[in-house]
Amino acid sequence: MQVCPKCNIKIRGDKRCCPLCQGNITGEPEDNAFKVLPARKVNTVTLFRICVFLFIIYEVVMGTIYQFSGYRFRWALFAIIWGIVGIIDIRVALYLRGNIIKLITFETFFGIIITYIIDRMTGGYAFSVTWVNPIAFVLLPVVTVIIGVSAKLRIVDYAVYLLVDVLASMSQIIPIVSGFNRFTYPAVLSMGIMVVFAAFVLIFRRRDLINATSKYLNI
Numbered sequence: 463m464q465v466c467p468k469c470n471i472k473i474r475g476d477k478r479c480c481p482l483c484q485g486n487i488t489g490e491p492e493d494n495a496f497k498v499l500p501a502r503k504v505n506t507v508t509l510f511r512i513c514v515f516l517f518i519i520y521e522v523v524m525g526t527i528y529q530f531s532g533y534r535f536r537w538a539l540f541a542i543i544w545g546i547v548g549i550i551d552i553r554v555a556l557y558l559r560g561n562i563i564k565l566i567t568f569e570t571f572f573g574i575i576i577t578y579i580i581d582r583m584t585g586g587y588a589f590s591v592t593w594v595n596p597i598a599f600v601l602l603p604v605v606t607v608i609i610g611v612s613a614k615l616r617i618v619d620y621a622v623y624l625l626v627d628v629l630a631s632m633s634q635i636i637p638i639v640s641g642f643n644r645f646t647y648p649a650v651l652s653m654g655i656m657v658v659f660a661a662f663v664l665i666f667r668r669r670d671l672i673n674a675t676s677k678y679l680n681i
């Protein structure tokens with residue numbers, strides 16, 4: 463019998479991860495509880511192998527162009543770096559594909575960091591902290607709730623993501639204090655909306671939030 467230490471449930475058959483939390487499971491696998499269907503022709507492992515193969519060709523081509531240009535084509539160097547970022551993102555996205563809210567949360571935070579780096583590398587016009595981040599931080603909980611409601615999830619199942627969104631959005635204070643963000647209205651408005659949203663959840667959905675947090679922290 464396999465068990466999930468996080469969800470504290472027993473799992474029949476031979477599973478690779480917990481069907482509830484997608485986390486690691488312990489214990490001895492048994493014969494499958496249900497008939498196992500033959501694997502699809504192109505599974506995600508094959509897909510990722512194809513991606514890695516194309517990635518290596520791409521990196522070799524870009525590396526060659528960069529070397530042949532006498533290290534003058536800066537775009538080829540950037541192409542090499544973004545190729546590495548891309549392959550890491552594909553790997554994580556495949557890993558998180560079973561949990562759409564976790565995937566979208568990860569991609570949004572990943573995008574925010576990447577946009578910030580691009581901003582810094584291309585002259586520091588602060589478009590990331592001025593416009594991209596304020597909009598992304600407000601859209602993320604909206605999309606999370608829309609997915610949660612349409613997938614008929616209980617609030618307990620996604621409240622932690624909302625909490626993380628609210629806390630992460632407060633990071634927008636840093637570029638304001640440091641002076642990098644010189645047009646501060648969108649960021650301040652964004653944080654204000656998130657505070658009101660957090661207040662709503664804390665006051666009217668307190669019970670759900672406590673349940674979600676204790677479930678997540680395995681208390």
Ligand SMILES: [Zn+2]
Nearest residue numbers: 466469480483
């Ligand atoms: Zn679990």
